[in-house]
Amino acid sequence: MKVFIDQREDDMLRLIETLVNIDSGSYMKEGLDHVGKVLSAEFAGIGFETEVHEQARFGNNLVVRHLDAKAPEIVMIAHMDTVFGEGTAGQRPFTRKGNYAYGPGVIDMKASIATALYALKALQESGSESYKNVELVFNTDEEIGSVGSRELIERVAGTKKYALILEPAQNGNLVSERKGGGKYFLAVQGKSAHAGIEPENGISAIEELAKKIIKLHALTDREKGINVNVGLIKGGTSVNTIAPSAEAAIDVRIETREDGEAVDAAIKEICSYSEVPGTMLRLTGNITRPAWNLTAEAEALIGIITEEGAAIGLDLKHEKSGGGSDGNLTGAIGIPSIDGLGPCGADAHQESEYLYIPSLAERTLLPANVIERLSRK
Template structure:
C-alpha cells in the first residue's frame, strides 16, 4: 500500500485543495453541504453507500459504508464543518509553502477527509475486503458548535461497535489522543430597560450591572484542582455611554474531568441564573453540558496497544496524550466503545489564520490508518 499511496500524493494534495477552498463554517449550510457532496461522490465511486441525514439549520450529516457491508465493527468519525465564516477562503485560499499546506480548515479537519478516503482506496487496491467493508463512517456537520444535532446519531450508530477511530488531527508531535475532558457551553442573555443616564437614570434597568453580578459568581465556580473550569469568555452589551444598558450577553465555556462534575456544575450555573440581582432584569440561559469526558479505560488501553503495534511495524514511535479539548470522541466513549482520537495528519494552529498541515504526514498517516483498519478487522475476524 505504501507504493500506491506514494504514487497518489499529488492527487491527495489536489483533493485537499479542493476541499479547503470551499467555505464550510458550521453556520454556512450551503458550504458544508457542498463539502459533503464532494466526499459523497468520491465514496460512491468506491461502491460505498451514502445515507444523508437531512438538517434544516446546519449541514446534512452523512452515514457511509460499503454497499456489501453487513455489520461493520469499526465506527469512524469526522466532521464537515470548520470554525471559519463564509468568505474566509476568498481572503486566504489554500496554498503550499515549503513542506506545509495552509488554508481554513486544512488540518481541522479537511486533511483528515483526504486521509480517510485514500486509506480506504489503498485497502481496496490491496484487495482487503474484510477491512474496507468493516467500517461505518459518520460525517457530522456541527462538531465545532457542540454536535447539538448529531450527538444522538453518533451514539446510536456507535452502539454495538467494537472500535471507534476519531479523525481529529494528530498533535503537532504526531501523538494520538486517548483521553479528553468533557465540557459544555452556555449563552447567558440579560434584558434590562434603556434610559438616559443623565436625565432619568432611575427609569433604567442596567443589563450590564446584572451580567456583572453573574460573571463574578460564575467565575467563582472554578475549582481547577478538582478539574472544573468555568470561563466567561465573551461579553457584549451597551448602546452608548449615556444610555442605561438594555441588553447584555455572555458566553460561558465549561470543562470537566469527570462525568458527575457535569451534573454538579450545571445545577450551580442554573441556580446562579435563576434570580436577578438587579430588580427588574430578565435572565435567559441556554445551553448545557454537551460532552462527557473521553476516559482512558481498559478498552481504550487495549485498542491503543494494537494501534501502537501497527506503528512499530511501520517504524513509527507514536505516543498518546490527554487533552483538554473537546471532540466527538466523547460520544463513542460514553456508550462504552474503545476510542482513540487524533488519527488524522499532523499539523497545528487549528482555528487560526496560520492553520497548517505537514505535507509529509499526509501519506504517512494515511498508510498508518489503512494498516490500523486492516489490523482491527483481522482481529475482529479472529475473535
C-alpha cells in the same frame, strides 16, 4: 499498501485543495452540503454508498458504508465544518509551500477526510476485504459541539466495537482522553434611562450581568479540573444610558461526568434569579460534550495502534486533551475510542493553520493497517 499510498500523495492533495476551497463554516449549509456531495461522489467511486441525514439549519450529515458491508465493527468519524467565515476560502485559498499546505480547515480537518478515503482505497488495492468492516460518519457541526449530529454519532457508534476519530495529530500524539465541556448563553433584560437626567428610572442589565459573572467564575476549581469562563460579553446602548440589555457566553470544561452534572446544576441555579430588582434573565445551553476518560478497553486499542505505528516507523504516544471532539461522544458511551489519528499540522482555527505534507502518507497507512488488524477473525 505503502507503495500505493506513497504514489497517491498528489491525488490526496488535489482532493484536500478542493475541500479547502469550499467555504464550510458550521452555519454555512450550502457550502457544507457542497462538501458532502463531493465526498459522496468520491466514495461512490470505490463502491461505498452514502446515507444523507438532512438538517434544516446545518449541513447534512453523512453515513458512508460499502454496498457489501454487513455489520461493520469499526466507525471512523471526521467533520466537514470549519470555524471560518464566509469568503475566507476566496481570500486565502489552498496553497502549498514546500512541505506545508495552508488554507482554512486544511488540518482541522479536511486533510483527515482525504486520509480516510485513501486508507480504504489502499485496503481495496491490497486485496483485503476489511474495508467492508468500516462505517464512516461525516458531520457538519463538530466545531459548535455536534449539537445536531450527536444523536446520529451515538446511534452509529453504539453498534461498533471500535471508534477511530480522525482529528489532526497536531503534536504527533494520539488522544486517549478529553475533558468534557459545555456552552451556555445568558441574556439579561433591564430598562433604559438617561444616566444623567433620570438614572433612578433605569434598571441596569450590565450590573446584573456583572454580579452573575463573579458567581459563575467562582465555580472554577482548578484542582478538580473544572473551569468556568465567561469569554464574551456585550451590553448597553451608549455610555450615558442605563443598559437595557446585556449578554454573556459561558464556556465550561470538566474532567468527569459527575462534575459536569454538578456544574450544570450550579449554573442553572445562579441564573435562576435576579439580584438587581426588575431585571429578567434567560439562560440557554448545556453540557454538549461529556467527559471522556481512558478505559482498559481503550488502552488495549492504543496498544494495537502503537504496535502498528511502530511497524511503519512511528513512535506513537497518547495524551489527554483539554479540547473536545466527537471522541467525547463515542468514549462516553463506552466504545473503545482513539483520537488524533489524522495527519500532522498545527495552528488550527488560525490564519496560519497548516498541514505537514509528509505526514499524509504515514497517517493514511496507519489507519489502513489498524483497520486490517482489527478486522482479523
